[in-house]
Amino acid sequence: HTDPTSDFLPCTNGHLMCAGCFIHLLADSRLKEEQATCPNCRCEISKNLCCRNLAVEKAVSELPTECTFCLKQFPRSSLERHQKEECQDRVTQCKYKRIGCPWQGPFHELPAHEGECSHPTKTGTELMGILGEMDQNHRRDMQLYNSIFSLLCYEKIGFTEVQFRPYRTDDFITRLYYETPRFTVLNQTWVLKARVNDSERNPNLSCKRTLSFQLILKSKVNSALECSFLLLKGPYDDVRIKPVIYHHSFSNDTNETDYVPLPISDSVECNKLLAAKNINLRLFIFQVQK
Numbered sequence: 001h002t003d004p005t006s007d008f009l010p011c012t013n014g015h016l017m018c019a020g021c022f023i024h025l026l027a028d029s030r031l032k033e034e035q036a037t038c039p040n041c042r043c044e045i046s047k048n049l050c051c052r053n054l055a056v057e058k059a060v061s062e063l064p065t066e067c068t069f070c071l072k073q074f075p076r077s078s079l080e081r082h083q084k085e086e087c088q089d090r091v092t093q094c095k096y097k098r099i100g101c102p103w104q105g106p107f108h109e110l111p112a113h114e115g116e117c118s119h120p121t122k123t124g125t126e127l128m129g130i131l132g133e134m135d136q137n138h139r140r141d142m143q144l145y146n147s148i149f150s151l152l153c154y155e156k157i158g159f160t161e162v163q164f165r166p167y168r169t170d171d172f173i174t175r176l177y178y179e180t181p182r183f184t185v186l187n188q189t190w191v192l193k194a195r196v197n198d199s200e201r202n203p204n205l206s207c208k209r210t211l212s213f214q215l216i217l218k219s220k221v222n223s224a225l226e227c228s229f230l231l232l233k234g235p236y237d238d239v240r241i242k243p244v245i246y247h248h249s250f251s252n253d254t255n256e257t258d259y260v261p262l263p264i265s266d267s268v269e270c271n272k273l274l275a276a277k278n279i280n281l282r283l284f285i286f287q288v289q290k
């Protein structure tokens with residue numbers, strides 16, 4: 001795998017791999033419960049054994065590297081600008097995207113497309129339809145943010161840093177799952193669990209991965225505790241999460257939520273979480289007052 005913008009990491013024998021492949025190997029090894037090994041020499045690799053090799057990164061930055069669009073060779077140091085601004089084959093979008101044109105293609109085809117793009121000649125009525133759809137998406141985003149702002153006005157709000165730690169089930173074929181230590185929020189004891197939403201035991205490299213999680217109330221309560229909750233990036237990790245607000249009414253009998261998706265941006269992000277030993281996030285619980 002050659003991602004021209006990524007950093008390089010060496011195994012203890014000096015074999016290089018790009019950061020993306022390295023993260024993928026570590027994520028696979030977490031799922032399979034095997035030690036990650038270098039694909040070249042089979043020596044063990046781990047986050048601790050590998051540190052970024054700056055000398056190599058510098059040397060590599062002077063080496064010619066292939067542009068992902070036009071496949072021509074460029075010095076690594078000028079590749080980024082080439083791919084962003086100069087490459088005739090770089091992926092671009094039609095200037096009428098704002099009125100709904102979905103076209104995207106190589107830069108050198110852009111003038112021809114824009115010349116014949118049907119969007120500027122659409123009727124007002126047609127454009128109104130397109131804009132309506134865009135407004136609806138925008139409204140959905142605004143609703144989410146407004147809901148978060150409303151929640152922030154609640155009387156009872158608690159939040160804490162949570163650390164998901166990896167464990168294996170004791171089934172015959174063990175499975176990876178995550179659990180946090182018990183924590184206290186709003187004067188109740190809670191636990192979070194997470195699992196890789198994945199039916200295969202040994203998902204191979206092409207697999208799309210997602211995580212889902214569950215919030216469990218460990219304390220007994222005298223009356224139902226109606227809550228909204230939200231997982232966000234913690235202060236010490238840079239995982240990209242799209243906020244989603246979930247609701248549940250907790251009581252002695254309904255003391256755990258269903259597994260709901262952990263809204264991470266994509267499977268690359270998911271692999272990053274799996275490759276890291278623990279997953280550190282921040283949990284907010286908002287108690288609905290009756």
Ligand SMILES: *[C@@H]1O[C@H](CO)[C@@H](O)[C@H](O)[C@H]1NC(C)=O
Pocket residue numbers: 187
């Ligand atoms: C928290 O819970 C304990 C017992 O579970 C109780 O004694 C205490 O008053 C509670 N504190 C608040 C602020 O609700």
Ligand SMILES: *[C@@H]1O[C@H](CO)[C@@H](O)[C@H](O)[C@H]1NC(C)=O
Pocket residue numbers: 204205206
């Ligand atoms: C990955 O899985 C797919 C389907 O499960 C299979 O066809 C493919 O050969 C696998 N690739 C590797 C490298 O194991």
Ligand SMILES: *[C@@H]1O[C@H](CO)[C@@H](O)[C@H](O)[C@H]1NC(C)=O
Pocket residue numbers: 220221222223224252
């Ligand atoms: C929940 O369980 C606790 C302890 O068993 C009990 O004191 C409490 O009354 C129960 N609450 C409800 C609503 O049944």
Ligand SMILES: *[C@@H]1O[C@H](CO)[C@@H](O)[C@H](O)[C@H]1NC(C)=O
Pocket residue numbers: 216217218219252253254255256
């Ligand atoms: C949750 O509720 C179920 C059913 O009432 C009970 O069996 C289980 O022990 C409870 N779990 C906790 C952590 O209280």
Ligand SMILES: CC(=O)N[C@H]1CO[C@H](CO)[C@@H](O)[C@@H]1O
Pocket residue numbers: 197198199212259
């Ligand atoms: C894609 C996939 O496997 N989705 C599953 C994730 O986990 C939830 C909860 O168990 C299932 O309902 C989904 O089908």
Ligand SMILES: [Zn+2]
Pocket residue numbers: 067068069070071072082083087088089090
């Ligand atoms: Zn190029």
Ligand SMILES: [Zn+2]
Pocket residue numbers: 094095096097101102103113114117118119
């Ligand atoms: Zn267009």
